Amino acid sequence: MARTESEILAELVEAMRVRGLASERIMLLAGDDVVEAAHELNAVTLEVDRHATGQIEGDSEQWRERNRAAFRALNAFPEAARKDLGVQGRVTGAGHPTRDLLLLAPLRAGDDSARQD
Numbered sequence: 001m002a003r004t005e006s007e008i009l010a011e012l013v014e015a016m017r018v019r020g021l022a023s024e025r026i027m028l029l030a031g032d033d034v035v036e037a038a039h040e041l042n043a044v045t046l047e048v049d050r051h052a053t054g055q056i057e058g059d060s061e062q063w064r065e066r067n068r069a070a071f072r073a074l075n076a077f078p079e080a081a082r083k084d085l086g087v088q089g090r091v092t093g094a095g096h097p098t099r100d101l102l103l104l105a106p107l108r109a110g111d112d113s114a115r116q117d
Contacts, residue, residue, distance in 0.1 A: 012049060019045070030084055037080035041073040 003011075019042065026038045047066045050056045058066070078091050 009053065012053065016046075016049060030081065034077075034080045034084045037073070037077045041070070041077045044069040044073045 023038055023042055027035055030038070044066065047056070048070050051058050051063055051066055075091070082089070082091070
Protein backbone atom coordinates (compact mmCIF):
# COMPACT_ATOMS: atom_id res chain seq x y z
CA MET A 1 0.00 0.00 0.00
CA ALA A 2 1.36 3.40 -0.98
CA ARG A 3 2.11 5.87 1.76
CA THR A 4 0.47 9.27 1.79
CA GLU A 5 2.44 12.49 1.50
CA SER A 6 1.75 13.26 5.16
CA GLU A 7 3.08 9.82 6.20
CA ILE A 8 6.24 10.36 4.17
CA LEU A 9 6.68 13.83 5.67
CA ALA A 10 6.25 12.41 9.18
CA GLU A 11 8.96 9.84 8.46
CA LEU A 12 11.26 12.58 7.18
CA VAL A 13 10.68 14.66 10.31
CA GLU A 14 11.46 11.62 12.47
CA ALA A 15 14.64 10.90 10.49
CA MET A 16 15.72 14.52 10.99
CA ARG A 17 15.10 14.20 14.73
CA VAL A 18 17.17 11.01 14.94
CA ARG A 19 19.94 12.62 12.88
CA GLY A 20 19.98 15.54 15.30
CA LEU A 21 20.32 13.23 18.29
CA ALA A 22 23.16 11.35 16.61
CA SER A 23 24.90 14.65 15.92
CA GLU A 24 24.69 15.61 19.58
CA ARG A 25 26.38 12.34 20.53
CA ILE A 26 29.12 12.93 17.99
CA MET A 27 29.79 16.39 19.41
CA LEU A 28 30.21 14.86 22.87
CA LEU A 29 32.40 11.92 21.91
CA ALA A 30 34.39 12.69 18.76
CA GLY A 31 37.39 14.77 17.84
CA ASP A 32 37.28 18.05 15.94
CA ASP A 33 37.64 16.55 12.45
CA VAL A 34 34.75 14.14 13.05
CA VAL A 35 32.57 16.92 14.44
CA GLU A 36 33.30 19.04 11.35
CA ALA A 37 32.55 16.11 9.04
CA ALA A 38 29.27 15.55 10.89
CA HIS A 39 28.36 19.25 10.59
CA GLU A 40 29.02 19.11 6.84
CA LEU A 41 26.97 15.93 6.49
CA ASN A 42 24.08 17.51 8.38
CA ALA A 43 24.24 20.71 6.35
CA VAL A 44 24.14 19.01 2.97
CA THR A 45 21.49 16.46 3.95
CA LEU A 46 19.35 19.29 5.30
CA GLU A 47 19.56 20.91 1.85
CA VAL A 48 18.28 17.66 0.31
CA ASP A 49 15.46 17.51 2.88
CA ARG A 50 14.52 21.13 2.26
CA HIS A 51 14.52 20.60 -1.50
CA ALA A 52 12.42 17.44 -1.14
CA THR A 53 9.82 19.25 0.94
CA GLY A 54 9.68 22.34 -1.28
CA GLN A 55 11.21 24.66 1.32
CA ILE A 56 13.82 25.60 -1.28
CA GLU A 57 13.39 25.43 -5.02
CA GLY A 58 15.59 23.82 -7.59
CA ASP A 59 15.61 21.95 -10.84
CA SER A 60 16.61 18.34 -11.39
CA GLU A 61 20.30 19.26 -11.84
CA GLN A 62 20.30 21.10 -8.50
CA TRP A 63 18.60 18.06 -6.94
CA ARG A 64 21.34 15.82 -8.32
CA GLU A 65 24.12 18.13 -7.11
CA ARG A 66 22.60 18.35 -3.62
CA ASN A 67 22.41 14.56 -3.49
CA ARG A 68 25.97 14.19 -4.78
CA ALA A 69 27.16 16.60 -2.07
CA ALA A 70 25.34 14.50 0.53
CA PHE A 71 26.90 11.35 -0.92
CA ARG A 72 30.41 12.88 -0.71
CA ALA A 73 29.79 13.97 2.89
CA LEU A 74 28.40 10.55 3.73
CA ASN A 75 31.66 9.03 2.48
CA ALA A 76 33.87 11.63 4.21
CA PHE A 77 32.27 11.18 7.63
CA PRO A 78 33.31 7.54 8.23
CA GLU A 79 36.82 8.36 6.99
CA ALA A 80 37.13 11.02 9.70
CA ALA A 81 35.56 8.74 12.31
CA ARG A 82 37.86 5.81 11.46
CA LYS A 83 40.92 8.05 11.72
CA ASP A 84 39.67 9.45 15.04
CA LEU A 85 39.21 5.91 16.36
CA GLY A 86 42.61 4.75 15.11
CA VAL A 87 41.14 2.28 12.63
CA GLN A 88 43.56 1.48 9.83
CA GLY A 89 42.53 1.52 6.20
CA ARG A 90 40.07 3.57 4.26
CA VAL A 91 36.59 3.07 2.88
CA THR A 92 37.28 5.31 -0.12
CA GLY A 93 40.25 5.94 -2.37
CA ALA A 94 42.42 3.93 -4.72
CA GLY A 95 41.56 0.59 -3.11
CA HIS A 96 37.85 1.07 -3.64
CA PRO A 97 35.87 1.67 -6.82
CA THR A 98 34.62 5.12 -7.65
CA ARG A 99 31.02 5.39 -6.60
CA ASP A 100 28.32 7.81 -7.59
CA LEU A 101 24.66 8.11 -6.94
CA LEU A 102 22.13 6.11 -8.89
CA LEU A 103 19.86 8.96 -9.87
CA LEU A 104 17.52 9.12 -12.80
CA ALA A 105 19.08 10.97 -15.71
CA PRO A 106 17.24 14.03 -16.98
CA LEU A 107 14.62 13.23 -19.56
CA ARG A 108 15.04 14.77 -22.99
CA ALA A 109 12.06 16.31 -24.73
CA GLY A 110 10.04 13.48 -26.22
CA ASP A 111 12.01 10.75 -24.43
CA ASP A 112 9.83 8.86 -21.97
CA SER A 113 12.53 6.40 -20.87
CA ALA A 114 14.36 7.06 -17.63
CA ARG A 115 18.06 6.22 -17.67
CA GLN A 116 20.33 5.95 -14.67
CA ASP A 117 23.50 8.07 -14.41
